[in-house]
Amino acid sequence: MDQERADQSFTASTAVEAGRVVVTIGGEVDMSTADAMFEAATRDATAATTLDLRGVTFFDSAAIHALLRLAERYGDGLTVLASPQVRRVLEISGLATQPWLKG
Template identity: 40%
Template sequence: MPAADQNATPPGFGIRLDTAAAESRVVVTGELDLLTSPQLQEALGGLITGKSSRRVVADLTGVTFFDSSALNVVLHAQRQAGEQDVELAVVPSPAVSRVIELTGVAEHLSVSEDPGH
């Protein structure tokens, strides 16, 4: 059997950037965990530091699993956005909302219930 590729994307996971609109969006589907969180970190970090727009939306409505490594990435991105004077809006799925609620970090995030533009 071949060795597992550390950069392999798990089935059902997807990340897409939409920079055509007035606000940049990162749309994620599937599981955000230790394996996939670095991709979210790279995408959000690039949009925030690139300052292509004043508002970045992390659309996590398609996320089915969200662990502490993913939460750490989102919290870091929120802090980074504040330092760059960029607004980061997080649109959570029920799985993401549950982790945010259980950990008590909602006050540190700009959570939006509206995934629309």
């Protein structure tokens, strides 16, 4: 499923692969789009998700909050693939050593 918001710099697509939701996010994740990222990752009833943020160019505190909500929901079932911009925000936030952050 593809989802485009009024903010054209945000995209979210989801697919279910072997019982895992794979969510690919592009553009900016901020106060106006963080909930859409969370909803895309929780729409299907699965125990695991991969959040591919390699196409994200901006990530703010609302996005961090949504990511922490996903970590709480999925626990060990969460995998996050981060762009350099997202990784830098997570480093500044003290979250770069989380087990769900890969690559």
